[in-house]
Amino acid sequence: MRIDIQFLPVPPDPLALSRKTAVVIDVLRATSVIVHAISRGALEVVPVETVEEAFEEVKDFPQGSTLLGGERGSKKIEGFDLGNSPREYTAEKVRGKRLILTTTNGTKAFHSVSSGREVIAGSFFNISAMTQFCLDRNQNVLIYPSGDGGRFSLEDTVCGGMLIDRMIKTEGDAIALTDAAYSAHILYQRFEANLIGAFYASIHGKDLVAKGFEADLVYCAQVDIIDIVPTFRDGVIRSR
Amino acid sequence: MRIDIQFLPVPPDPLALSRKTAVVIDVLRATSVIVHAISRGALEVVPVETVEEAFEEVKDFPQGSTLLGGERGSKKIEGFDLGNSPREYTAEKVRGKRLILTTTNGTKAFHSVSSGREVIAGSFFNISAMTQFCLDRNQNVLIYPSGDGGRFSLEDTVCGGMLIDRMIKTEGDAIALTDAAYSAHILYQRFEANLIGAFYASIHGKDLVAKGFEADLVYCAQVDIIDIVPTFRDGVIRSR
Numbered sequence: 363m364r365i366d367i368q369f370l371p372v373p374p375d376p377l378a379l380s381r382k383t384a385v386v387i388d389v390l391r392a393t394s395v396i397v398h399a400i401s402r403g404a405l406e407v408v409p410v411e412t413v414e415e416a417f418e419e420v421k422d423f424p425q426g427s428t429l430l431g432g433e434r435g436s437k438k439i440e441g442f443d444l445g446n447s448p449r450e451y452t453a454e455k456v457r458g459k460r461l462i463l464t465t466t467n468g469t470k471a472f473h474s475v476s477s478g479r480e481v482i483a484g485s486f487f488n489i490s491a492m493t494q495f496c497l498d499r500n501q502n503v504l505i506y507p508s509g510d511g512g513r514f515s516l517e518d519t520v521c522g523g524m525l526i527d528r529m530i531k532t533e534g535d536a537i538a539l540t541d542a543a544y545s546a547h548i549l550y551q552r553f554e555a556n557l558i559g560a561f562y563a564s565i566h567g568k569d570l571v572a573k574g575f576e577a578d579l580v581y582c583a584q585v586d587i588i589d590i591v592p593t594f595r596d597g598v599i600r601s602r
Numbered sequence: 603m604r605i606d607i608q609f610l611p612v613p614p615d616p617l618a619l620s621r622k623t624a625v626v627i628d629v630l631r632a633t634s635v636i637v638h639a640i641s642r643g644a645l646e647v648v649p650v651e652t653v654e655e656a657f658e659e660v661k662d663f664p665q666g667s668t669l670l671g672g673e674r675g676s677k678k679i680e681g682f683d684l685g686n687s688p689r690e691y692t693a694e695k696v697r698g699k700r701l702i703l704t705t706t707n708g709t710k711a712f713h714s715v716s717s718g719r720e721v722i723a724g725s726f727f728n729i730s731a732m733t734q735f736c737l738d739r740n741q742n743v744l745i746y747p748s749g750d751g752g753r754f755s756l757e758d759t760v761c762g763g764m765l766i767d768r769m770i771k772t773e774g775d776a777i778a779l780t781d782a783a784y785s786a787h788i789l790y791q792r793f794e795a796n797l798i799g800a801f802y803a804s805i806h807g808k809d810l811v812a813k814g815f816e817a818d819l820v821y822c823a824q825v826d827i828i829d830i831v832p833t834f835r836d837g838v839i840r841s842r
Contacts, residue, residue: 368610369609369610369754369782370608370609370610370612372610372612510781513780513781513782514609514780514781514782514785515781516781516784516785519785540753540754540805541750541753541754541755541756541804541805541806542609542753542754544756544803545754545756545759545785545789548788548789548792549785549788549789552788563784564781565780565781566781
């Protein structure tokens with residue numbers, strides 16, 4: 363099995379992706395939100411690119427069935443029900459609901475890798491579950507950090523590096539790494555004893571702290587608190 | 603001063619680049635060849651993309667004035683004077699000559715960042731010289747690893763990380779790093795005591811060893827053996 367990680371969020375070649383498991387990571391905070399919301403009973407998450415699309419989409423569903431969530435500039439969008447803090451997505455609020463989500467980087471990323479044989483949402487919350495998913499599939503893996511406004515993001519890469527670390531520890535030499543995956547593993551090892559340190563060191567993490575979201579950093583650094591693997595298919599993310 | 607490194611060889615936005623120093627790195631082996639050849643007295647290096655272009659270009663110059671160098675699949679091209687091993691580019695062979703060079707990744711990279719205010723060739727050979735060049739210019743820096751067939755390359759990134767390390771050690775907090783530059787610095791630190799280890803760990807380094815070019819890895823891992831900074835301008839690389 364071969365693991366690659368794409369360091370810039372440029373849509374990969376769909377053909378090359380068609381036989382791989384694609385793992386979308388936007389640990390601060392879109393995929394953390396998605397994993398959290400579905401673990402709390404949300405029926406499905408529909409990732410859309412624009413705020414306008416979100417308002418259009420919600421009209422297709424019965425009133426009260428659907429919530430709008432997401433951010434622009436890290437902040438809750440006017441007229442939306444929820445922002446982009448996983449902690450907001452409690453069972454009380456989301457159980458049995460459909461969620462339409464639009465964020466700066468993460469929601470677009472799912473569409474960029476939609477040709478993957480499987481497309482899953484990864485975060486620190488569900489590291490063990492996604493490791494097991496990738497191993498069970500036994501096909502090559504492309505980790506796709508959603509980046510920070512088109513740029514490389516440290517925190518997503520460290521999370522990807524943790525997935526690589528877990529897979530190596532289970533499978534050993536059966537795992538082949540590209541230079542990028544090998545490097546992500548080194549970056550993970552640097553922060554292994556202090557994952558939140560990667561958040562504080564990253565440009566996006568610093569920006570979230572400056573905007574008052576430091577509690578989200580603490581929350582999103584929790585490992586293995588959720589045992590599900592949300593899967594993106596036909597434009598919708600559901601628990602598989 | 604802000605330092606960024608672009609982890610995938612996608613041509614950057616020319617406008618954003620127009621006020622930056624662009625540092626092209628293809629340490630195995632194109633920029634090592636360029637730095638070496640110019641230090642040994644080559645008049646100039648003309649990086650061209652295709653073998654056909656190289657054969658066309660050479661016709662424009664008096665016979666005996668110009669050499670053809672480069673590789674495909676790491677090997678010397680049929681009809682060319684020189685391959686892609688820096689060791690071949692001795693003073694005896696290149697002094698006073700123009701060199702037309704075509705390689706898989708490195709020569710293209712110069713054209714990809716040609717809108718940079720300055721575009722320079724970096725390698726381990728000339729780390730101190732290029733550090734001083736970047737500091738003297740006192741403008742933002744984009745390090746551009748030329749990659750490995752469009753993919754991220756470990757060895758170029760570690761070389762870029764060494765430039766970052768030197769700049770931080772000289773300027774301290776006056777240097778701001780993007781997440782990518784911060785990560786390249788961590789990758790450099792991992793190999794600081796064993797630079798050639800980065801070559802042996804990389805996909806491209808392993809391929810060169812398999813093809814019989816291990817001596818090039820040893821040669822290209824030498825630090826600060828050359829005190830020049832080749833500069834790319836108007837399609838040609840010269841010592842500034």
